[in-house]
Amino acid sequence: MKNFRRALRPVIVFAKIDTRRLFRDRIAIFFTFLFPMLFLFIFGGIFGRPSTVSFDIAVINESRSEFASGFAKSAKEGSIFTVSEEITTRLQAEEALSRSQIDAAIVLPEDFGAVSAGQQNPGGQARVLYSLNNQQTAQAIIPVIQGMFEGTNEDIIGERKTPFSVVGESINKEGLSNFDYLFAGLIGFSILGMGLFGPTNVFPRMKQRGILRRYHTTSLKVWQFVAGNIISNSVAALLSVTFMIAVALAVPFFDIHLNGNVIELALFIVLGAIVIFGFGLAIGGWAKNENQAAPLSNMVSFPMMFLSGTFFPRFLMPEWLQTVSEFIPLTPFIDGVRMIMVEGRHLIEIGPQIGMLAVWGLVIYTIAFRVFRWE
């Protein structure tokens, strides 16, 4: 026990000093606190607004019928469409479509709303123009217009209830914003930055200056040096994430939700920070200089950055890529953070995520301790 306490002394002393160092170094402060803010505000600015479905369209009214102008007016008044004022001809509409300025153009042809021979009521067929880029949006718009026409049809023909109908009802009582989904990704990005780029920059530099070699002449063991670094990195990770969440909660525009248990979230973030730091340690501990470290750290960080759901959600990826990216170490971390933070789940419910992280941790630390060099 006494020996153990003695063995822990360098770990604790190093962690304390290293944490203090963080606050003395302007560059470290920038990367720990302000850099994540940059992403928070950029991505929050893009995705932060509470989402209501809305389409940008143009209405090309070639008809003079009262019915057609009535429809054009109601399209403008509704909240579903944002109708362009400038685009009034088919030619303009086609150009705007090809530039993806608008999602679709609704064309009301000349005979739209006229009473054709032998009919009692006005009729007509509207056309929805779309480009191949916007196929999905157009397909979503058609039923919306269909619905608008049906309402009108009933008005004209008289009360006629359809026997079968469907009504939507939201089950999300909390109402998640778009940004809730992405916010967990930004936390992941910040942990990745500290855990990977920190040691892959710092350790090779310390080797080149002979600092690690000097440590090697003392009784300091590799595990003590690593453990001290893990603690200070975890403290930095927690401070950084706390700061991010505090700012995001304080700005109502971001509209994020913190539904889970804060202690459980902190524990899970520490687990993730330790695992990601293992990758930085393996690379920085192995590399003799920055030239050896840089390509490796890019190779490891790129898939994590782009496939783990940091900047865009994984559910938008093709299925095979979703399956592959499930095994990237940052993925279970980001998923877990989202599950605890947004969905309010408990650690016990996210066993698969914790398990995946633990396996990665075991693998990467085994490698890291084998390849570690003091110089």
Added chain:
Amino acid sequence: MVEVKDLKKKYGNKIAVGGVSFTVKKGEIFGILGPNGAGKTTTLEMLEALRTIDSGSATINGVDIASNPDKIRSLIGVQPQTPSFEEKTKLTELIEFFAATYGEKVDAKAVLEDVQLLDKANSYPEQLSGGQRQRFSIAAAMVHKPKVFFLDEPTTGLDPQARRNLWDLIRQVRDRGVSVVMTTHYMDEAEMLCDRIAVMDNGKIVALDTPENLIKLLLKKGFNKPQHIQQANLEDVFIDLTGKELRD
């Protein structure tokens, strides 16, 4: 204190150290001299348990280096050629850390006072001058009261004042009963500071004795150089003009 027998080290096909033997007594300053590439640093690094020993034996205080590198590390203090420390770290913190690596707790301020750096206790190492850094490095290497102190070219790049101050510190270390093993390129330094000297060339020791004896031996062989009977040299003039006072 240090016993070295037929120590060898090869890098690939190149023999860096080709069988050196010497002993260092308790409380003496032992100098290793030699041109670049003679094997001084490699010899030192093997004794510091930084390099594996190919063959031969080396013990410190009776402990075999090759089989007990961890035990050896607690017996030695090391001053590298260019001491470098982590930045943005107070000197007191660094001293506390170095002591902690040996599982020990020290009064960091007292340690700094010993090397006249108490007024720099809250400074960072990057704010120190060359001489101050050397002094600090000695303090850091001595925190755990080692039995042997290794220095690799400690005075390279220092001004005469700082050099003299460092010599005093090294003598103080010796006077506490610590064995000092150092390499140097400066002959005046070896002559004034070292109790005994080993001269290395091509991985071998070509001479080993006190500086006085080595000089006598050479003179006996009939060596003589044009004599300038002068009671002072340019360095004496320099010190006389600028004083012994340490500059930082």
